[in-house]
Amino acid sequence: MTTFADLGLSPKLLKALEKTELKAPTPIQEQAIPQILKGRDLMGLAQTGTGKTAAFGLPLLHRLLDLTNPPGPRNIRALILAPTRELSLQIKDNFEIFTKGTHLKVLMVVGGQSLNRQSEALKRGADVLVATPGRLIDLIERGDVSLEKCGYLVLDEADHMLDMGFIHSLRRIAKHIPLKRQTLLFSATMPKDIEEVADTYLRDPVRVQVAPPGKPVERITQGVHFLPNGDKARQLEEYLKKHVGEQALVFCRTKHGSDKLNKILAGWGFRVGAIHGNRSQNQRDKILSEFKAGEVDVLVATDVAARGIDIPTVRHVYNYDMPNVPENYVHRIGRTARAGASGSSISFCSPAEMGELQAIEKVLKKPLPVVGGAPWAADIVAASPKPGQGRGRNGGGGAKPGHGRPQGAAKPAGRPQGKSGARPQGKPGQGKPAVQAPRPGGQSPRRKPANRPS
Known part of the structure; x- marks a missing residue:
């Protein structure tokens, strides 16, 4: 049976995983983690509840652990976009478990919370920022966050993001992120619009699919x-x-x-x-x-x-x-x-x-x-x-x-x-x-x- 150690993850992450219920990689994790560790852009198709957050979170954090210098004021190194506040909170909670005992800093910005408090939290920058598109645009326009040093972009539940009309927000956000980056897209279904998004924002992506969409x-x-x-x-x-x-x-x-x-x-x-x-x-x-x-x-x-x-x-x-x-x-x-x-x-x-x-x-x-x-x-x-x-x-x-x-x-x-x-x-x-x-x-x-x- 494949273990997380077999996938080549950092010992610090493996130690954090020992305190979770994640004992062995799920199929989406087993297929996606090695590809992401190689630096490949990836399009992952899998059902909800199959472990997609760890599939992109663990290898992303592994790569960030190699960077020991602070990100800098209002800068972030990795951006994770999610369509809803609830999903953003779920991702943030998982990332905080994965990063326990490391120097990595995780922040979340979503609507319905104090804009000024989120701006204050971003002053020192963050290694990972989990965000809903609308609130992130608000902060970008205020100059409260910079994406010029962002080397990783994750689009989680991309099909739902498009259903909610966030395609225009995605275009506005992507303009602020360097073209030289690693982009990961995860979705439970694969409508035509998702194919177009993948063609636009991913470079020669590897496709990982563990179950037929839908x-x-x-x-x-x-x-x-x-x-x-x-x-x-x-x-x-x-x-x-x-x-x-x-x-x-x-x-x-x-x-x-x-x-x-x-x-x-x-x-x-x-x-x-x-x-x-x-x-x-x-x-x-x-x-x-x-x-x-x-x-x-x-x-x-x-x-x-x-x-x-x-x-x-x-x-x-x-x-x-x-x-x-x-x-x-x-x-x-x-x-x-x-x-x-x-x-x-x-x-x-x-x-x-x-x-x-x-x-x-x-x-x-x-x-x-x-x-x-x-x-x-x-x-x-x-x-x-x-x-x-x-x-x-x-x-x-x-x-x-x-x-x-x-x-x-x-x-x-x-x-x-x-x-x-x-x-x-x-x-x-x-x-x-x-x-x-x-x-x-x-x-x-x-x-x-x-x-x-x-």
């Missing part, structure tokens, strides 16, 4: 539950009650919907918190700390959290709202089954979200197993409001939780009937809904609507 890790049990928006909250309650004591992450489409669902679950007695773009950085840090410490069992979030949460104790991911960007599905469910653990993911699909489900299954190249309900018929889908129309109330649903389906929504076709002709699942609040389990070696029978691809 393919979730095999340790995650996935499923889809078909139900109206108005039934989602009560169904979520049923799932959460089945796994008491196990941490869950619930994804909503909107900030307003996240707050509403948070209040509903809190009213039902769950230890719950919510994070999204409208929360201050202090609020987001506090809730994440409580989640990590086990003081919160259920975290409700928008996609802002899909790439910045690395909590091995998360066992369940619920897509309360289907993601409107299919690749985000992979990142969402990648918040579970981390560090070698297993996990589960259930996606709630209303009639208006059949299009999103089809797009996700196209990325996955296979259908999701049905664990509840039945696929919506084409006429019901056509009559339903599209995502974003009439949403945001009651945690993202149309009707109040526990009060049946939204007014005017047709009854889903193909639901199993009991002897009395009643639907066995029943309305929320009237008995426990029966949840179908996938058949061994396959999935539950599903009736294919007219517009559903085979």
Whole structure:
């Protein structure tokens, strides 16, 4: 078995690794670290939770350890760009563990925190700066940081960075970095835009890929539950009650919907918190700390959290709202089954979200197993409001939780009937809904609507 020592890392880094749970390199680390140590530009493609931070962090720090002189006032030697505050914090925390006992200095600058304090921290410079693009540009324009001595550029979660519209920010930042540098790009998916970024900013890169882009890790049990928006909250309650004591992450489409669902679950007695773009950085840090410490069992979030949460104790991911960007599905469910653990993911699909489900299954190249309900018929889908129309109330649903389906929504076709002709699942609040389990070696029978691809 390959060890970190076999990869040629510095003894100081190996000593720091002894105090972590990283005992042997993951596939992405085993392939990427030797190439980065050689000074090669690299494009790494791997799932979330596969150890990408250490894959670029350890060899980068190894190279920086050879530089003993200080970087100089307001100068940095290595820049790591990340799309979200949460991911930036995760990277910084990992780097501080790796650099313990060394002379290397790591700083982080992100939005939502004091600009003046960040400027003050940068006065003496830093060996590694972890940053979100917007805040870094603010500091560059103020003259609070210089990139003229930056010899290393890392673009982490590059696909998400492009999704968030940071391509223009990247262009502005890159102008300040010397052309003679080592550039590393890491991404979970490989859309055409990423290829163009790689062609622009990387020189003769080596490509490292440990899993097909968009393919979730095999340790995650996935499923889809078909139900109206108005039934989602009560169904979520049923799932959460089945796994008491196990941490869950619930994804909503909107900030307003996240707050509403948070209040509903809190009213039902769950230890719950919510994070999204409208929360201050202090609020987001506090809730994440409580989640990590086990003081919160259920975290409700928008996609802002899909790439910045690395909590091995998360066992369940619920897509309360289907993601409107299919690749985000992979990142969402990648918040579970981390560090070698297993996990589960259930996606709630209303009639208006059949299009999103089809797009996700196209990325996955296979259908999701049905664990509840039945696929919506084409006429019901056509009559339903599209995502974003009439949403945001009651945690993202149309009707109040526990009060049946939204007014005017047709009854889903193909639901199993009991002897009395009643639907066995029943309305929320009237008995426990029966949840179908996938058949061994396959999935539950599903009736294919007219517009559903085979």
